[in-house]
Amino acid sequence: MSGTPVVLGIETSCDETGLGVVAGHEMRANVLASQVDIHARFGGVVPEVAARAHVESVRHLTHRALSEAGVHQTDLDAIAATQGPGLVGALVVGFTFAKSLAWALGKPFIGVNHMEGHLYAPLLGDPAFAPPAVVLLASGGHSQVVHMKDWGNYEVLGSTIDDAAGEALDKTARFLGLGYPGGPAIDREAADGDPAAIAFPRALPDRPYDFSFSGLKTSLITYVREHRDAGTLPPIPDVAASLQEAIVDVLVDKTFNAVDASGVKVVGGGGGVMANSRLRHRLQEEADRRGVALFVPPRDLCTDNGAMIAVVGAHKLGRGEISDFGSDVDAGLTL
C-alpha cells in the first residue's frame, strides 16, 4: 500500500445497492441502484426481492464506481462490505461478492458495521469532522444517540425502545396515503404545513437519551380517524408538519442532552432521517446557540451508500483490522 489507501465499499444491507470508492477520507465515486420503485408497490421492502435486485446490480455498479473513480481494480488496497445489521439475504449478496473479489485479486477484505458507516458519513461531507463527538443516528431501522469517543470507540447512550424514527415516518405516511418511503413524503408535505397545528405526544421525557415512536404512530392514527369522521381533520400538510415536529423535537432534545452532559464540541448526524429538512434546520439552530460544530453530510450521504462503507474500510485498514475470509454476515450486528 502506498500512502493513502484506496478502498472499494459495498453496501447491500437493505434496498439500495451502493458502491463507493475512497482514497483515505476523500470520496472518489459513490454510485447507487435504488430499489425504491420496485418495493413501492408493496408498500415496504420485500427481503427476497431486495436480495435478487442486489445480485442484478452489484457487478455492473462495481465497474461503474471504479471507472468513475479512475481506479483499476488491481490498484485497490482493500475491499470492504457491510456485514450487518440488515436483511440477511441482502447482506449475503454484497458480502460474498466482496470476499470473492478480494480473494481473486489477492487484496484484504474488511467487514463493516452499517451503523459505523453512518457514523463516518459526516467525514465524507467535511474532513474536519472528528471525535470526540455526539452523533445522532436516525434511519429506517435505528434511532441512537452515540458518544463517539474516538474512531472505532463508541458508547451508545440511548436508543429507541420500539420503532425507529424512519419506521414511524414510513408507517404513518403509508396510513396517510402519502406513499413509500414515507420520510421524504412527510418532509415534502410538511413544507407547507403548520407544525403547531396538532400537539402529538413527545415520549419518554424522563429518559435523557432514549426514544419511543410507536405511541406517536398510534396517536396519529387515532387522531386522523376521529377527526376525519367528524369532518374536522386539518389539511394533510398540517398533520404531516405536526407529526414531523414531534419526531424532530425528541431527536434534537436527546442529542443535545448528550452534548450538554458530555461537554463535546462536535455534533454529527447520520442515517436516512438526517436528510429531513426540518431536522437539519433545528440541529443547526441548537448547535449555533451552543457554539458547537455540527457535521451533517449532504442528503445522498445520509441515506445508505457505498462510500460510507469504503471510508470505514480505509480506517480499519489503517488500524490493521482485516476480516477473515471465513467471516460471515450478522443481521443483528450492534455498534
Ligand code: KG4
Ligand atoms: O439510512 P437509511 O437509508 O436506511 C436504513 O439504514 O434504514 O434510512 C432510510 C429511512 C427511511 O425510513 C426513510 O423514510 C427515511 O430514512 N428518510 C427520511 C428522509 N429521507 C429518507 N426521513 C425524513 N425526511 C427525509 N427527507
Ligand code: ZN
Ligand atoms: Zn442505513
